Amino acid sequence: MGRRARGPSRVRAWAVGAGCWGLLTASLCAQSTTNLWLGGSAAWDTAAKWSLGVAPSATDALWITNTASSYTVSLGAGTDPSTLTNRGLVLGLVGVTATTQTLSLVSAPAPVAQNLGVQVNQSGLLSIQDSTLTISSNLTLNRGRVEMSGSGAKLEIVGTPFGYNALVLRGETVSARMTLSGGALVATNATGNAWTQIGSGLGNRDRGMLLVSNTLLHLDQVALAVYADDVGFMSIQNAGLAETNRIRGFHLGVGTTPATGGVEMVGGTIFSSDPSYLGGNVSYGVITNRGATWIVHNNIDLGSSASGFGELVVQGGTNSLVNTGGNTGRLLVGSFNEATGALKVVGGWIVSDNAIRIGVNGVGFYEQSGGMVAATNASATGVVRVGDGAASYTQSGGKLVADTLTLFTNTSAFSVGSLGTVEVRGAAGVTNAVLAANAGAFAFDGALKFAPASASVLTQSLLWAGLDLGAAFSGFSNNFAIGALDLSGFSSSNRLVLGAFASQSSTALYVRTISALATNALISDFTVYYDSALNPDLAQQTYSLNGGGFLAPVAIPEPGSLVLLALGAIALRRRRRSS
Numbered sequence: 001m002g003r004r005a006r007g008p009s010r011v012r013a014w015a016v017g018a019g020c021w022g023l024l025t026a027s028l029c030a031q032s033t034t035n036l037w038l039g040g041s042a043a044w045d046t047a048a049k050w051s052l053g054v055a056p057s058a059t060d061a062l063w064i065t066n067t068a069s070s071y072t073v074s075l076g077a078g079t080d081p082s083t084l085t086n087r088g089l090v091l092g093l094v095g096v097t098a099t100t101q102t103l104s105l106v107s108a109p110a111p112v113a114q115n116l117g118v119q120v121n122q123s124g125l126l127s128i129q130d131s132t133l134t135i136s137s138n139l140t141l142n143r144g145r146v147e148m149s150g151s152g153a154k155l156e157i158v159g160t161p162f163g164y165n166a167l168v169l170r171g172e173t174v175s176a177r178m179t180l181s182g183g184a185l186v187a188t189n190a191t192g193n194a195w196t197q198i199g200s201g202l203g204n205r206d207r208g209m210l211l212v213s214n215t216l217l218h219l220d221q222v223a224l225a226v227y228a229d230d231v232g233f234m235s236i237q238n239a240g241l242a243e244t245n246r247i248r249g250f251h252l253g254v255g256t257t258p259a260t261g262g263v264e265m266v267g268g269t270i271f272s273s274d275p276s277y278l279g280g281n282v283s284y285g286v287i288t289n290r291g292a293t294w295i296v297h298n299n300i301d302l303g304s305s306a307s308g309f310g311e312l313v314v315q316g317g318t319n320s321l322v323n324t325g326g327n328t329g330r331l332l333v334g335s336f337n338e339a340t341g342a343l344k345v346v347g348g349w350i351v352s353d354n355a356i357r358i359g360v361n362g363v364g365f366y367e368q369s370g371g372m373v374a375a376t377n378a379s380a381t382g383v384v385r386v387g388d389g390a391a392s393y394t395q396s397g398g399k400l401v402a403d404t405l406t407l408f409t410n411t412s413a414f415s416v417g418s419l420g421t422v423e424v425r426g427a428a429g430v431t432n433a434v435l436a437a438n439a440g441a442f443a444f445d446g447a448l449k450f451a452p453a454s455a456s457v458l459t460q461s462l463l464w465a466g467l468d469l470g471a472a473f474s475g476f477s478n479n480f481a482i483g484a485l486d487l488s489g490f491s492s493s494n495r496l497v498l499g500a501f502a503s504q505s506s507t508a509l510y511v512r513t514i515s516a517l518a519t520n521a522l523i524s525d526f527t528v529y530y531d532s533a534l535n536p537d538l539a540q541q542t543y544s545l546n547g548g549g550f551l552a553p554v555a556i557p558e559p560g561s562l563v564l565l566a567l568g569a570i571a572l573r574r575r576r577r578s579s
Contacts, residue, residue: 092124239267
């Protein structure tokens with residue numbers, strides 16, 4: 001998995017072997033007794049329904065795998081508690097679709113324990129209603145199904161203390177499906193490294209789906225699509241819950257061969273303490289937030305290993321990256337060599353109190369049409385960096401807030417449409433390090449607003465200018481021009497210091513509209529040209545600036561002047577012909 005080879009590469013997947021529950025080693029198999037369900041619907045502790053002629057015991061490995069007919073094994077309030085702790089359970093078989101074997105827990109006594117894991121195969125259905133099922137090893141859905149409902153339902157999977165799988169949803173061509181509409185799902189252990197794998201298991205082409213509504217989640221690491229051609233999908237829709245879901249970290253599409261993993265957040269609050277990695281090793285991972293609150297006390301890494309593609313789509317809700325010290329609280333888009341990351345913002349909020357970096361070492365794409373994206377904090381040191389690696393930035397609408405905005409030489413395109421706003425709050429301001437020769441790939445038709453983060457920020461910097469082409473409208477084309485320079489956030493004591501990254505024979509800044517405060521708020525040694533028709537308050541006047549520069553108008557010539565210019569041009573052509 002390259003540099004990002006971490007948890008999922010260590011995750012173990014297990015299968016049921018012929019004649020013995022696959023989680024057990026040979027020695028453990030020898031210590032257990034196989035007790036088979038003979039078929040037909042009945043209560044769990046009905047002795048006559050078990051092959052040993054007695055209800056389950058703590059040393060039994062249980063097999064509910066008679067597929068001759070559909071039936072339900074029921075655990076209810078009257079179940080004998082002494083039968084509820086066992087050495088493992090297999091429910092249903094793979095390849096069987098005509099019948100369904102259901103294990104139904106309805107108000108069953110707690111706890112129900114399966115010490116060596118549960119496997120639900122294709123014909124199996126595990127139904128939990130207002131009951132608790134505790135599995136002190138693993139739960140594997142091998143094309144099987146789990147359905148959970150009722151506020152009192154709880155599925156608790158402890159996993160092993162060594163970071164092995166806690167919950168696995170897998171099924172070649174047929175998805176393993178877990179549908180939770182109430183209660184709580186817990187898959188964790190003491191090390192915080194119990195893995196939930198969705199669409200990842202023993203082999204290739206595994207399919208898994210986890211659908212959650214009104215269910216509290218407490219999971220360690222969640223991996224979707226780890227191996228070749230795997231597909232994993234998770235939907236979190238629990239908007240009705242006041243509690244916070246705790247999912248330590250997401251790992252989407254991080255396998256060594258093509259795989260696809262997706263997470264959809266529709267509602268609820270999700271708290272993550274570990275990094276989330278999306279898209280590694282030629283695989284694809286995407287998280288779409290449609291209306292949830294996602295709080296990450298760490299990083300989100302898009303395009304996390306070579307040739308991977310990671311994408312974060314924000315359509316609504318709030319995404320917060322919190323800096324807990326060091327290099328945490330960052331959103332990295334295209335973070336690894338030869339990897340690609342994409343951030344697409346349609347609505348909602350995404351806020352980092354550290355940094356948002358577009359194109360870190362790989363390729364980064366930024367697309368914003370609405371909502372707000374921010375890299376800001378109380379110290380005004382949040383930064384948006386574009387183009388350390390290769391980057392493209394397109395903002396057709398919405399608002400970007402940054403303490404510092406920096407464009408590097410590898411920024412291949414930068415565009416802010418007329419409906420887009422960029423607000424800068426820190427003293428370091430804006431730096432454009434892109435070579436003048438690449439100015440044709442840049443268009444800033446929106447508003448660039450400077451608004452000091454605090455009263456202590458007296459000056460801000462704008463290191464961004466083009467060539468001085470004089471008081472002509474040609475200066476607004478392919479020349480790092482700005483649609484609107486908004487200084488309305490300034491007081492009488494604030495100043496904006498202008499500069500240019502590259503030394504040029506002549507330097508100027510062209511601005512379509514500019515706050516009238518510019519007459520005394522700008523510090524510049526070169527000319528700032530404004531469109532006189534769009535700035536009537538400036539009265540087509542030229543103003544001297546602190547630093548030696550000027551604020552000067554670009555005006556459309558009066559009709560009479562145009563006639564004189566035309567006559568002059570004709571006369572010039574005649575003189576050239578006569579000579």
